[in-house]
Amino acid sequence: MTDAVARLGRRFRTGDWSLRTRVAALAGLLVAIVLILAGGAATTALSTRSELDTLLDSVGPLRTGSDDLMQSLLDQETGMRGYVLRGGAVDLEPYAKGQANQRAITDAMMANPAATATIRQQLAVVTDLADTWRRDVAEPAIALVRDEDATAAQQFLNQRAPRSFDDVRTAVAVLQDSILEIRNNSADAVKGYSTRLVWVLFVAAGVVLLGGIGMVMLLQRLVIRPVSDLAAQVRTVATGDYDLQIGSPGPPELARLARDVDRMRARIATDLAEVETAREVIEATNRRLEAQATELERSNRDLEQFAYVASHDLQEPLRKVASFCQLLQRRYAGQLDERADQYIAFAVNGAQRMQRLINDLLAFSRIGRNTTGFAEVALESVMTEVAAQTEPARTAAKAALTWDPDLPVVLGEERLLVNLLANLVSNSLKFRQPEAPVTVHVSVARVGDEWEVSCADNGIGIEPEFAEKVFVIFQRLHGREAYPGTGIGLAIAKKIVEYHGGRIWVVPSEGTGTTIRFTLPVIGATPAVEPAPVAPDLEETTA
Missing domain, CATH: 3.30.565.10 (Histidine kinase-like ATPase, C-terminal domain)
Incomplete structure (x- = not known):
């Protein structure tokens, strides 16, 4: 059992268990302890209630019965003495009622669950002594009074009654002492159970307090501290240190989270490296484009200059060629041979087509410019x-x-x-x-x-x-x-x-x-x- 607990403790500390498993284990342990304590508290409370029931429902009536028993015996003794002194029949009523009460009280006490064998034995002793007193003292004295010998009855009582009834008193006192002992034992048991219940509650409160402290320490060690470390690493990466490898010594959940964040960091670092490479390529391309744009601008200026030459400088001599060719055609037409006229017509036609071509080129180049x-x-x-x-x-x-x-x-x-x-x-x-x-x-x-x-x-x-x-x-x-x-x-x-x-x-x-x-x-x-x-x-x- 000790080895198994030690193995569980090592697994709990070394991180083999997930955070959920650890929290569940600690919560389960606390619940088990609390349940055990609750069971003990419930058992103690039931025992306390049982002792209180015994004390109130059994021992109390038993003690009251002993007092009533003594009172019934005193009623008998008082009634008998009153009858001897006064000789009235009314004086015997307490005597008769006392006997009836004695029997009822004795039966009730015998049936009481709290009545032990000792109590029952002592009740039997009291009953025997009371019967002996009535047989040896009370009944003879009553008989003497009925025979109209009151003086003899009083003398009889003075000789025998005190010692005989004192035995009855002593037996009742012993019975009451026994009942009082039972009552004291029950009261002590109730006090003991109450004290135990208080200690159980104190222990339960301590367990809950220690469990809460343990839960806080567990969260601090397994969640808050690793998360803070992970957040610090992420902030470091966020400042630009993308080569920092992110890790977490915490539970498996946080370790997986750290691995995922590290993969994201690696992906971002790779993407940034690609972006940096692309930026360098773009910058190089922009430099080439700027160079090409400069070259294109220069080329456009050259082309514009050529267009100007083609449309302005070339048209002037071309107009002269076309004009003089037309003059030759008009003035010397028919004066030269047929081949010369054909050559002149070719020259005029070529000059005119050249003019149209230059004008069309000029119109084409002007689209979007003017x-x-x-x-x-x-x-x-x-x-x-x-x-x-x-x-x-x-x-x-x-x-x-x-x-x-x-x-x-x-x-x-x-x-x-x-x-x-x-x-x-x-x-x-x-x-x-x-x-x-x-x-x-x-x-x-x-x-x-x-x-x-x-x-x-x-x-x-x-x-x-x-x-x-x-x-x-x-x-x-x-x-x-x-x-x-x-x-x-x-x-x-x-x-x-x-x-x-x-x-x-x-x-x-x-x-x-x-x-x-x-x-x-x-x-x-x-x-x-x-x-x-x-x-x-x-x-x-x-x-």
């Missing part, structure tokens, strides 16, 4: 302007241009939107079916937060494999002899649409005709697209 900011633009007015600009070409091609009624209002630059739709309509007029009337229709439909604008014609169409190539600058699907132009119109249209925050694409079609569709944001549905700040037009700055 900006006036976005404003509300009614597409109805845009289409009216487009119709006016394309009227000569439509007349020549015998084309019909129509558009939907109630066109919406969008955010943008009206000049660019006119240029966009004019390019699309011009393309429809250029790439038309031979010997067929041309029809071009512009329609608008809302799709979500965007307006989808469609420009549909009945021209020659675009093959699906070339649907993306047509928006590449200088990309041509047909020879210059068949369809004139620089191949930059749809590239300009794409740049304008993207500048307004939209998309543009060719809708696949199985039959003839082409449908080009682009989107513009709905006002209020999405944030307005503001043009990004760009460098000013170099030609205007340096011209």
Whole structure:
């Protein structure tokens, strides 16, 4: 038993038990002790109650009975003497009643549970002595009085009565002493049980107090101190010491918690290391991007300078070449041979195409640079302007241009939107079916937060494999002899649409005709697209 308790104590101290098990064990021990003490207190209380019941219900009546017994004997002796002295029949009534009372009291005392064998034996002695007194003293004296010899009766009593009744008194006194001893023993037992009950209560209070102190010490040792240590380690880690390994010498629950916190610390440390590595990579990337941005800015300046040269410096000699070639063509046409006239025509045509190409490049580069900011633009007015600009070409091609009624209002630059739709309509007029009337229709439909604008014609169409190539600058699907132009119109249209925050694409079609569709944001549905700040037009700055 001692070895088992020692083993339990070692397991309790070394941490093999969980905190819940330890608290449960200590609480169980306290409950067991309290239950044992409660059982002892209950047993003591029951014993005390039993002794009190005996003292009150048995010993008390027994003691009272002894007094009543003595009184009944005295009544007999007094009644007998009164009869001898006065000779009246009334004087014998106490004598008779005393005998009846004696018998009743004796029977009750004999039936009393507290009456021991000694008490019963002493009661028998008292009864025998009382019977002897009545037989030898009282009855003879009463008989003498009845024989009218009162004097002889008094003399008889004076000789024999005192000694004989003293024996009865002595026997009753012995009986009362025995009863008193029983009463004192019961009282002492009650006092002893009461004292034991008080000590049991004191011990129970001490056990509860010690158990509470032990519980507080247990919580201090197994919970508060390890939690405080763990919190201190966590605070240390929180200050930036992520390499500190967190541990706890407490119960298994706190040890598991410490391991979980340490795994979290390790994960945070790993993540921070990755973040630091990523930050270094980002900083290096930012440095490269800054260098590239600087290089790009320099390259843009060079490109702007080239654009200026191409649009300004080159146009001047090109205009002179074209002018003098045209002069040669007008003045010497027919004066030279046919081959010379052809060469001059080639030179004039090349100079004019070069001028158109430079002008288109200049228009392409100016998109988004010469900006006036976005404003509300009614597409109805845009289409009216487009119709006016394309009227000569439509007349020549015998084309019909129509558009939907109630066109919406969008955010943008009206000049660019006119240029966009004019390019699309011009393309429809250029790439038309031979010997067929041309029809071009512009329609608008809302799709979500965007307006989808469609420009549909009945021209020659675009093959699906070339649907993306047509928006590449200088990309041509047909020879210059068949369809004139620089191949930059749809590239300009794409740049304008993207500048307004939209998309543009060719809708696949199985039959003839082409449908080009682009989107513009709905006002209020999405944030307005503001043009990004760009460098000013170099030609205007340096011209």
